[in-house]
Amino acid sequence: MISDPLWFLLVGGLLLFMGLTSARLKLLPVTSAIIYLAAGLLVGPTVLNLFHFNPLKESALLEVLTEIAVLISLFSAGVKMPVPINFRRWRTPVLLATVSMTASVALVAAFAYYVFGLPVGACVLLGAIVAPTDPVLATDVQIRHPGDHDQLRFTLTCEAGMNDGSAFPFVMLGMGLLGLHEVGDTGLRWALLDVLWATVAGILLGVVSGVLLARLIWKIRGQQQSRDLMDDFLGLGLIGVVYGVSVLINAWGFLAVFFAAVALHQTELKLAGIARSKQKHSRPESPPDPLPASALAVPLSSGVDAVQIAADPEDTVSESSLIFKEHLERLSEVILILLVGGMLFVNSWDWRAVGFAFFLFLVARPLSVMLGMLGSGASWRMRGLTGWFGVRGIGSLYYLMYAIQHGLPEALALQLIQLTLIVITLSIVVHGISVKPLMNIVWRHRRPPERKAQ
Secondary structure (H helix, E strand, C coil), rough: CEEEEEEHHHHHHHHHHHHHCCHHHCCCCCCHHHHHHHHHHHHCCCCCCCCCCCCCCCCHHHHHHHHHHHHHHHHHHHCCCCCCCCHHHHHHHHHHHHHHHHHHHHHHHHHHHHCCCCCCCHHHHHHHCCCCCCCCHHHHHHCCCCCEEEHHHHHHHHHHHHHHHHCHHHHHHHHHHHCCCCCCCHHHHHHHHHHHHHHHHHHHHHHHHHHHHHHHHHHHCCCCCCCCHHHHHHHHHHHHHHHHHHHHHHCCCHHHHHHHHHHHHHHHHHHHHHHHHHHHHCCCCCCCCCHHHHHCCHHHHHHHHHHHHHCCCCCCHHCHHCCCCCCCCHHHHHHHHHHHHHHCCHHCCCCHHHHHHHHHHHHHHHHHHHHHHHCCCCCCCHHHCCCCCHCCCCHEEEHHHHHHHHCCCHHHHHHHHHHHHHHHHHHHHHHHHHHHHHHHHHHHHCCCCCCCCC
16 A cells, blocks of 8 residues: 555656646547546556555445435536426436446446356345446536527536436345345335335435525525535535435435535525516616626626626535535546556556446446437437446446445455446546547537528
């Protein structure tokens, strides 16, 4: 294990490098996660062997770190969900988080059973670990702000927000088949408690908590929704309370936190809209106020519309604290990807693990997405891009550590660690290399054609 001084030097140096070169790095055709991974591989056992992080011995610490990172990322994703919510738009992500999730787990389990010869329980557990897409590492293909209405970004963000919770029943099923969790003789207990109760309770808890907090904030502050440093604490407090209650009542906390963020933001905007409507009808029309000096000072070259800034301030707690949470998300990404690089040895790579990763990327994910999007009316390009952008990362690492902490036998744990780390590493590389070029192609196709000269 790396010493404390070297660890601070490594993380601090990488953060300084990323901060000083951020403008240039944005121009590169790869994601920042690849740079973090390269640094981890360089100083880890693969190259210089300056440090080695043992996931089996440090599973408790790694479980907590990944859990926190996923929770913050899920909250950020929930806040960015566009308004209003309607079934037609949410139908595809819901199917991806349920039908596609089930199909992906089944395909991975079948592959692991026939190729690796693992026990059925371990096969299901492996499928549940690698099936969910990651909300932490997939920011380049997710909604970037609450006003982003791109359908592909929305679908991928919403799916990542939900399938981190919808994977949990399969984690428990796999552990139950291994004798590590009670599922009942016929699986009835698993179906009623781990699937029905935990899912419905998690969603309801999240929605109710988000709505109540939004109304409480509005009642206390009224229409003076000025941004404050304490808004960051409100968001983190909601995450902590909702997740803590969900664990106490055996509900899926990831689902609860995601839907709490969605409900908080939606309710805040609804209340703000009602207040503006009442204010508009209660006073006579008056000429618009002059723009503030701060808005007029925005240079046109920045590409920012000063009028829009003055007219549409971020006046909600959820949005004003979003930047802070995204910074926490990026910091956790740096640390955890460095650790992934510090877990890999040269002999971690073998044809079975690499073949498994590409089976997941090229067969299991695309097939499960096609199945989930049947009848959606989406274009084949949309289905293909959704099938490809199934980034695996921190969420998979969390499920693996969770299983280890709940008694997964060491021999099985070592096998699943190797397979999961190879999947995460290759996902960072292949998706990180392809995401920017593919998204640029998509946006070029969506630009309106230039008018011909008269």
